[in-house]
Amino acid sequence: MQDIDDIKRIRIDTAIKEEQFRQTFEHATIGMALVGLDGSWLKVNEGLNTFLGYSNEEFYKLTFQDITHPDDLNKDLQLLEELVANKRKNYQMEKRYVKKNGQIVWAHLSVSLVRDDKDKPIHFVSQVQDISENKKLSETMLDQNRRLLNFAYIVSHNLGSHTGNLTMLLDLMVTENESLKNDEYFSHLLTASTNLTETVMHLNEVVKINIQSLDNLEPLNLQQYILNAISHIQASITSTNANITNTVSEDIYVAAFPAYLESIILNFLTNAIKYRSPERTPQIKISAKVKNEQVIISIEDNGIGIDLDRYGTKLFGMYKTFHNNKDSRGIGLFITKNQVEALGGKIEVKSELQKGSEFKIFLKKSKKVEPQTEPTPNN
Structure with missing residues (x-):
């Protein structure tokens, strides 16, 4: 009797799950489909009909390959092969479909594979979510960012020329009339000119960060860059009696731009000294x-x-300061964060007042590039 009851319970549980799936499938607001191993549409819901414009009968005469954008098909097929080969449990990708009216639309595709009790593949379950509007918005924002970046480049370049000329004229005025050094208003003018020059330099730095390509990252020895940075600030270390402990292994390499890595390490070390406790x-x-x-x-x-x-x-x-240090400009951490993110990394921070801070910089690992040996000439 116990075995019969167990079988009944399993059948009831199975029937409930099947009904739940059917209800979810039919009433889901996103597109859902059962797809054969050959790519044929076995069952589609109303959400997919509405999104792509095909009726059920039209779907059943097609395969997903027929309505996938050619540029996205190979990636989709490769992921399907990995799914069938049990190399992955599921996959997600953004891809383009061709609607019945010929319009190209973007979708977020999620696919899983159903297997029988012998682990043999039966069919795929696909969920298709319309992201066309999000894509349009992203492309619009990217275009606006490119325009803003171009504008910033032009402005920083032109302002650089003007501030350079202004500084030169002020220097000439002092050369011809040294009494101007004691003039209060002229002193304010010099300060304003210096500040403007610094602002333009900061803008140039930000522009440079945003136009770099990750394709040009180099494998850099982290320990060597830290040692170089320590040597650069040795005077500050000596004058403040600072003690720096460096335990970074000599075999760690990061993928970075040399100027960025140097700047990142220098900024954090100089900040640690600048904001020391008395x-x-x-x-x-x-x-x-x-x-x-x-x-x-x-x-x-x-x-x-x-x-x-x-x-x-x-x-x-940018220009945010949190202490009364006279040397604070509020630009260092802003530029450093942009440099780290331009390298595909991130920064985390922990800090407690009157106890200290810890900054963690996450960068991509790289392998040491061994120098190529010259071929031995034949005797």
Whole structure:
């Protein structure tokens, strides 16, 4: 009796699940379909009919290959092969379909494979969500960003010429009349000119960051760049009695632009010294570890810290300062964050007031490129 009851219960559970799937399939607002192993449409819901404009009868005379944009077909087929070969459980991709009226539309496709009790593939279950409007919006934003970037480049270039001329004219005025050095208004004019020049330099830096291509990243030895940065700020280290502990292994390489990596490390080290606590000797610890094809660089200090509850969302903003240090400009972290993100990385920060801060920089791992040996000439 127990076995019969178990069988009945399994049948009832199966019937409930099948009904739930049927209801979900038929009433889903997104497109759903059962697709044969050869790409034929076995069953489609109303959501897919509405999205692509084909009736059920028209779908059943086609395969998904027939209405997939040619540029997206190979990737789709490759992922299907991996699914059938049990190399993956499911996959998602953005692809283009050809509607009945010939219009090209974008969709987010999610596919899973149904197998029988012997693990033999039966059919695919596809979910198709219309993302055409999102794509149009993204393309519009990208176009606007390109226009803004081009505008910023032109402005920074032209302003650079004007500020250079202004600085030169002010220098000439002082050369011809040294008494101007004591003139209060002229002093304010010099300060304004210097600040304008710095602003243009910062704008140039931001523009340079945004036009770099990730295709040109180089394998760089992290330890060597840290040692170079430490040597560059040796005077500051000596004058503040700072102690820097560097435990980064010599065999860690990151994918980066040389100028960016140098700038990133220098900025964090100089900040650790600049925002030191007057109550204790500056202690700076630099370490790195490799995890999931990423290099995580940690730079930790015992400085005055940052109130993240108050300033956390503004920490990497342009011209945002959080201490009364006379050298603060509010540009360093902004540029550093943009440089790290331009390298495909990210920054995380932990900080506590009067205890110190820890910045973690995530960059892509790279392999050391061995120098090619010259072929030995034949004797």
